[in-house]
Amino acid sequence: MVNKMGFFAEAGSVQIFVSNHLIPDDMEFVSGDVPNYTTTDGSVKIQKDSEVRLKIIGT
Secondary structure, eight states: OEETTEEEEEETTEEEEEEGGGSOTTEEEEOSSSOEEEETTSSOEEOTTOOOOOOOOOO
């Protein structure tokens, strides 16, 4: 699921939320039929069923 607050990813049976504060500044949320985060040049898009690499950080 992708929304203006961030997106959910799955790693095996674990569901992980990635906040929009941790998404690079050059990515912008685009709402519509398929909500997504897209880079300003359009070369990268995060939407439902996209594969992403995550870095786990402790807070």
